[in-house]
Amino acid sequence: MVISIQYYDLVLLGILASLVLGFAAGALTTISTAITVPAAALIGIALIYQTIFLRGPVSSTSDLSEEAHEIELPK
Structure with missing residues (x-):
């Protein structure tokens, strides 16, 4: 079993x-x-800022152009 540590870890x-x-x-x-x-x-705040805004969890800018789909909630 191989354990891998990723960037977000x-x-x-x-x-x-x-x-x-x-x-x-x-x-x-x-x-x-x-x-x-x-x-x-x-220091933790700086890490959070860098992770969210500078190295966000998207592969490319085309991932940001996808629209969110509305869902119907039961009434």
């Missing part, structure tokens, strides 16, 4: 690592975790 690990890093920095230094966790979360 690494992004999720990066977000988790940034939050753990912020907590560890707050626990191991004199700086409050109320400051270090949100500051380290900026």
